[in-house]
Amino acid sequence: LTAKLSELRDLPAETIDGTPLRLSANIEFPHETTTCIERGADGIGLYRTEFLYLSSAEEPSEEDHYQAYSQVVREMEGRPVVIRTLDLGADKMGHRPLAEYEHNPFLGLRSIRLSLRNLDLFRPQLRAILRAAVHGDISVMFPLITTLAEFRQARMLLNVVAEDLKESGTPHRSNIPVGMMVEVPAAVMMLDRFVEEVDFLSIGTNDLAQYTLAVDRSNEYVADLYQSSDPAVLRLIARCVEVAKEHDCPLSICGEMSSNPARALLLMGMGVRHLSVPPSSLLRVKKAIRSVSIGQCEQIAERVMQLEAARDVDLYLLDRLGEYV
Numbered sequence: 001l002t003a004k005l006s007e008l009r010d011l012p013a014e015t016i017d018g019t020p021l022r023l024s025a026n027i028e029f030p031h032e033t034t035t036c037i038e039r040g041a042d043g044i045g046l047y048r049t050e051f052l053y054l055s056s057a058e059e060p061s062e063e064d065h066y067q068a069y070s071q072v073v074r075e076m077e078g079r080p081v082v083i084r085t086l087d088l089g090a091d092k093m094g095h096r097p098l099a100e101y102e103h104n105p106f107l108g109l110r111s112i113r114l115s116l117r118n119l120d121l122f123r124p125q126l127r128a129i130l131r132a133a134v135h136g137d138i139s140v141m142f143p144l145i146t147t148l149a150e151f152r153q154a155r156m157l158l159n160v161v162a163e164d165l166k167e168s169g170t171p172h173r174s175n176i177p178v179g180m181m182v183e184v185p186a187a188v189m190m191l192d193r194f195v196e197e198v199d200f201l202s203i204g205t206n207d208l209a210q211y212t213l214a215v216d217r218s219n220e221y222v223a224d225l226y227q228s229s230d231p232a233v234l235r236l237i238a239r240c241v242e243v244a245k246e247h248d249c250p251l252s253i254c255g256e257m258s259s260n261p262a263r264a265l266l267l268m269g270m271g272v273r274h275l276s277v278p279p280s281s282l283l284r285v286k287k288a289i290r291s292v293s294i295g296q297c298e299q300i301a302e303r304v305m306q307l308e309a310a311r312d313v314d315l316y317l318l319d320r321l322g323e324y325v
């Protein structure tokens, strides 16, 4: 870290004319909270819990989950922590019989689909989340939600688990906020219904771009077609912002797109006020935000929304915000 950037830590993430941005961090391991605090994160906007599986030879127990989540929420000292439930499958394979061959793993039994079909996998995690919520500000978020039925099923399971904990007298908190990731175009199209049931939304631009553009994000043959700045993706994001605003539903963006400072400014201009970025991007994004007015961001967004190709968007951002790209 340069001295200049570290001075930024305690300064607010806001534009020069005072429009605030909530700037949270994405983590995969509990020890990353140290860096998040060092770099002034407002909270954890995405805790990718599947790394508990990927980093150990054994399947984690409820206690392993509980210890990890408790550590994270304690170390964040009251700042909000959003725990995303298991997003296994496709690019994140565990051991387990889950790793069966699939022709199209990204369209297969991954993420929330896999959790809902393996309750012995899902239930311990949900129990651990509700138990750890006693120690701080925890929310739970379900990944890859595609239909309303899926969200309802996941939420119902959370309620059942809360009842069990209550009956057995296990310390827990049952009234935690329940949100969903918006990363499938179908969910965007139905978002006006989802917002009536969810407590918050977080857009996963990595998967949203993949499913919108029909490009496997891990396939090098089509890597050039995978562009989160594609106008089709931007239009979907714009629609989310609009629906969330109409319904007063908190919305953040946690895909990698917002770790690029120029794209973060574009998202700000589109009305987004909460980003969650990798810890390594926190200060760079904050620095960029602190150097522009909200009017500039809005002007850039307005122009970008008229463009027709990812390449045009990127070139325009390079031209206007080259120092941040």
Ligand code: PEP
Pocket: 046, 048, 087, 183, 203, 204, 205, 206, 207, 208, 254, 255, 256
């Ligand atoms: C995303 O899809 O944008 C996201 C944040 O989730 P992941 O990259 O873990 O799939």
Ligand code: MG
Pocket: 143, 183, 204, 206, 207
């Ligand atoms: Mg995703």
